[in-house]
Amino acid sequence: MTRNKQDKKEQELLTKLHKDWQQLDELGSPPIPTAQQMQEQLQLAKSAKRKAFQKELSTFVITALVLLTAFTTAMFQAPMLFIVIQVSAFVIAPIIFYILQKNKAKQEGSILS
Structure with a gap:
């Protein structure tokens, strides 16, 4: 009888350990994105890069115009x-x-x- 209880406990322990190992395996491997998800991420990154470039370009142009105006005024005034x-x-x-x-x-x- 004790042998049967030990076998049952061992079997339960092995089942639990197997289940835990499967959970660890699932946590360790990140999900692989599909081609459509990758395409969407690429489009979002391109859009963000384009917006950042436009913002930087507009800042540059405005700064250049202000400096050019200031220097032109300075050149004619003094x-x-x-x-x-x-x-x-x-x-x-x-x-x-x-x-x-x-x-x-x-x-x-x-x-x-």
Whole structure:
């Protein structure tokens, strides 16, 4: 009788373990998206990228127009101020470019780490 109870307990334990292993297997393997889902995700990503590009482009154009207007006004109102601004930009621009490149390299390195 005890042998029969032990066999039954072992069988229950094995069934439970088998069920638990199946649940772990299901958790470990993510569902594979269908071709249609992949296509939808691709379209969403393209749309988001296009919107971001349009936003960045419009910001650039507006900033460029404001700067062009300011410099044109400065050139006609005070030519010496325009020359000072141009020389300052000529000196400061490479420094800003260097700092931005250095920060970009740091960010790229931290992503890979």
